[in-house]
Amino acid sequence: xxxxxxxxxxxxxxxxxxxxxxxxxxxxxxxxxxxxxxxxxxxxxxxxxxxxxxxxxxxxxxxxxxxxxxxxxxxxxxxxxxxxxxxxxxxxxxxxxxxxxxxxxxxxxxxxxxxxxxxxxxxxxxxxxxxxxxxxxxxxxxxxxxxxxxxxxxxxxxxxxxxxxxxxxxxxxxxxxxxxxxxxxxxxxxxxxxxxxxxxxxxxxxxxxxxxxxxxxxxxxxxxxxxxxxxxxxxxxxxxxxxxxxxxxxxxxxxxxxxxxxxxxxxxxxxxxxxxxxxxxxxxxxxxxxxxxxxxxxxxxxxxxxxxxxxxxxxxxxxxxxxxxxxxxxxxxxxxxxxxxxxxxxxxxxxxxxxxxxxxxxxxxxxxxxxxxxxxxxxxxxxxxxxxxxxxxxxxxxxxxxxxxxxxxxxxxxxxxxxxxxxxxxxxxxxxxxxxxxxxxx
Amino acid sequence: xxxxxxxxxxxxxxxxxxxxxxxxxxxxxxxxxxxxxxxxxxxxxxxxxxxxxxxxxxxxxxxxxxxxxxxxxxxxxxxxxxxxxxxxxxxxxxxxxxxxxxxxxxxxxxxxxxxxxxxxxxxxxxxxxxxxxxxxxxxxxxxxxxxxxxxxxxxxxxxxxxxxxxxxxxxxxxxxxxxxxxxxxxxxxxxx
Numbered sequence: 019x020x021x022x023x024x025x026x027x028x029x030x031x032x033x034x035x036x037x038x039x040x041x042x043x044x045x046x047x048x049x050x051x052x053x054x055x056x057x058x059x060x061x062x063x064x065x066x067x068x069x070x071x072x073x074x075x076x077x078x079x080x081x082x083x084x085x086x087x088x089x090x091x092x093x094x095x096x097x098x099x100x101x102x103x104x105x106x107x108x109x110x111x112x113x114x115x116x117x118x119x120x121x122x123x124x125x126x127x128x129x130x131x132x133x134x135x136x137x138x139x140x141x142x143x144x145x146x147x148x149x150x151x152x153x154x155x156x157x158x159x160x161x162x163x164x165x166x167x168x169x170x171x172x173x174x175x176x177x178x179x180x181x182x183x184x185x186x187x188x189x190x191x192x193x194x195x196x197x198x199x200x201x202x203x204x205x206x207x208x209x210x211x212x213x214x215x216x217x218x219x220x221x222x223x224x225x226x227x228x229x230x231x232x233x234x235x236x237x238x239x240x241x242x243x244x245x246x247x248x249x250x251x252x253x254x255x256x257x258x259x260x261x262x263x264x265x266x267x268x269x270x271x272x273x274x275x276x277x278x279x280x281x282x283x284x285x286x287x288x289x290x291x292x293x294x295x296x297x298x299x300x301x302x303x304x305x306x307x308x309x310x311x312x313x314x315x316x317x318x319x320x321x322x323x324x325x326x327x328x329x330x331x332x333x334x335x336x337x338x339x340x341x342x343x344x345x346x347x348x349x350x351x352x353x354x355x356x357x358x359x360x361x362x363x364x365x366x367x368x369x370x371x372x373x374x375x376x377x378x379x380x381x382x383x384x385x386x387x388x389x390x391x392x393x394x395x396x397x398x399x400x401x402x403x404x405x406x407x408x409x410x411x412x413x414x415x416x417x418x419x420x421x422x423x424x425x426x427x428x429x430x431x432x433x434x435x436x437x438x439x440x441x442x443x444x445x446x447x448x449x450x451x452x453x454x455x456x457x458x459x460x
Numbered sequence: 461x462x463x464x465x466x467x468x469x470x471x472x473x474x475x476x477x478x479x480x481x482x483x484x485x486x487x488x489x490x491x492x493x494x495x496x497x498x499x500x501x502x503x504x505x506x507x508x509x510x511x512x513x514x515x516x517x518x519x520x521x522x523x524x525x526x527x528x529x530x531x532x533x534x535x536x537x538x539x540x541x542x543x544x545x546x547x548x549x550x551x552x553x554x555x556x557x558x559x560x561x562x563x564x565x566x567x568x569x570x571x572x573x574x575x576x577x578x579x580x581x582x583x584x585x586x587x588x589x590x591x592x593x594x595x596x597x598x599x600x601x602x603x604x605x606x607x608x609x610x611x612x613x614x615x616x617x618x619x620x621x622x623x624x625x626x627x628x629x630x631x632x633x634x635x636x637x638x639x640x641x642x643x644x645x646x647x648x649x650x651x652x
Contacts, residue, residue, distance in 0.1 A: 101554075104550065108560060108606055108647055109577055109601065109645070111601040111604075115602075
């Protein structure tokens, strides 16, 4: 009896240990080890501890490196107002006792949902006080402002202040609600993408095996940018002479669309497929997200084709219908009937000029100038999270294409207006432009 | 004789190894005092900034080619000399803890660049009260000992004074060419 109990205990222990060991070593779903849910920014990665904890034998520096691997370039591009290097000067040693701003995790603790605020911040909202307690001495206008309001909409951002610095506000103070020529950046043409390229004079002949050609696929391909550019079936289905791939891998798209893929891997749609992650995860599915989605899309796997549609690769449907096929939150559903949608419809039916419509992608996957292989060209930012939070990141590269700065600031500061997809006027007024003008006058 | 040569070679190798090791770590180079080290660092900083101010910023501005601006990215302009200096300090800070430096003033445009530690406050006042002299002291910050040197930062071109005088955030508007406008603070951690 005694041996039986010992045997039962041992086998139970081995079974539990084996189960945890398999989860840990086989790189399968590791949520069993999760000490608490991850923040909204990282929840796609919670099945893989190694995405952030890159080594079992490393301290804060390794964790910091993991943060930098994914967010470093973005912060650099945003001219981070509070970079790590500002705080490593020994003259700030006393400040680090309160808040060690050399490390991302000092403000962004993970697995702590009970104290996680907007933008994944886990510090009390008045943390600016540690360094700027005497701000009222140089800015009397700030005397009665609470420190937990510094980062309120339209005032200051800790990292990205490119649209909020004083001289920028002054420069944009007189801009009207709607600019005289409100247009978004035109998409890149094939000639932009490939200097020297000329439109073929005859339709290309599909090089797929006859058994694999279908009238629909052929028609869609011929009407697509691929068909017009002479990118034939084999380019995607038999890359570099490989055997026929029924569903081309994402890496095949990436071969030609490296910039777009880089954005996709950086955003929530594609971060699970990022080849630079130290662990392999499956594609993102709405079921893995905490946002509101259409029930039918729950298991929809995200890749290039999930939005662009194989063979057609049509831009317009990828800019609205693809988004609304999954996203069912209040803001997304309110696009229907919004002023932006009216403009989009007008552009699509030809009653308004190109570039005058506003789709989901206009704001969330904006067209940006980028240098590709030594040439400047328009590239769609496929990281739809890049300008999402804090939302003032949208001001310069999106809102101000069409709207003046004061109106755009007010609109982005009104949560109700955002929820109803900008049907109406802002109910709030951000005083930062007025304050900047007042100081300029003085 | 043969043995003696070997011994000499070994001694040279050991000394060489020690010197190279000291260069890799956080210690100051062998043979220099902390003050000599900060003096040399300051000489490079001061010279580079004067050259940038005169040969790049001033020259190109006078030629009508490009101006310098606080918002140099948006204005597609050159960084101001003080900004270039600070960017250098931040780049060094991201690469090593062997030394650090900053540009400070008793009349800073950005209040974060006012002296904070006792050594900085005393040093900035000392270089104002004693023209042409530097200030050296040891201080403890965050439980670590540092050798801290404060050097006067002089307006080397008229634009240094005029830019500060005209800036809306400047607490002082009567700087002249040759005035001490602030100080360069260099710190070297001390062993032990």
